[in-house]
Amino acid sequence: MALTIESYESPDVLSEAFASTLCSILKTGIQTRGRASLVVSGGRTPVALFELLSNADLDWSKVDITLADERWVDEQDEASNTRLVKEKLLQNKAAAAHFVPLKSAHADANEGVNEAESNIASMAQPFDALILGMGEDGHTASLFPCSEQINDGLAMSSGRTCIAVTPTTAPHQRMSMTLPTLLNSRNIFLHLTGERKKEVLTEALDNATEAQKPITAVVNRAPVTLMWAP
Template sequence: MYKTIEFKARNELDNALAETVSHILAKAIKDTGKASIAVSGGSTPKGFFNLLSQSDIDWSKVTITLADERWVPIDSEASNTRLVYENLLQNKANTAKFFHLKQGDELTDETLADLNVAARKTLLPLDVLILGMGEDGHTASLFPCSAEINVALDETNDAVLLKVQPKTAPHQRISFTYASLITSKNIFLHSCGEAKKTVLTKALLGDDPFEMPIRAFLQHPSLNTQIFWAP
């Protein structure tokens, strides 16, 4: 299931999403003493990150991670980790903890196994998940072109994280699995621009998640994915 909220401008979307997410995180901290959030990369969330980083919550009790990451050096322009450090782990949010998906030079089976254990213990279930969406309908690093797509979208998969090697995009990736992402308590799709709205319309008109993985979130009968879109 999904709910679409459209805004007239991106700054209005950024303000609304930052306010909504900060309230969720604050409530989680009040109720459980901690909160967790997974965000996505790209240029779209920069304004949202900046506003969220100024929220007056106890950031020392928040753990931030990424829905997926490219296995590149952290100082690379392709690094989502760098994006988060430069735009979200700032201002009041500079006291938040960051769970690194990219650890070490090589994504070995041993590294992946260790990260799975740590992520399960530290992060799940996520209080907030912010998804993005590619032109091909991928989300996180659940790419329709990848050899890993079947296991990535398997709702019975007990892995938290997996390796992904997309055929239509550069870099090896590490990504949360669909099975782990759908345990999130609050799921948002953050999307901007007319091109993305065209992709979203196509996703909503079809029902094959292996063609467009974002469909798995939008059309799941018991999920409530909130779509925040602006031109």
């Protein structure tokens, strides 16, 4: 387990430092490989980060952006991570970036897995940067410990890059990257704010199995940088 902790005095200071770090990573990817890839997560925590990134001086036309997971709802729905990314990140200078969706027109997420995997396969991998969040149940992306699909999502040899998930403790069917896909990243960040989230992470790493607290599966297998502020 290799967890590096970067603590900041406030969420705003964290967002500024994080945006600078991500810009450097993406610029390096563009310079060395011609394109760069960024995988983001939804929720309230990254909104300020997205807004800062949207104004970053970067050749966004050479950046591919996708989501670690998505709720299986229409883009117009307030629960849509795609809507969040388009409204907060793909604005200003970052409007030139190429967005790669996980959500498709299929009524059921299980029917959309192949299309999601095809979309992800169009991106250069390993991803340059992955930003994960974490719920208070220890889930990350949409790898929920309560779901029947958790073992399939954590399997390292399934050959799947995406999986349809139906959590029992949260609304909406989901599409999620599997653990091997998440780990296929050059830089993995866990973006958390608040004392409670840090406590959940510490408890998970100290006492839980990977199926009980899926965030541990990521930290157990790859270097992860925790970006945290109270």
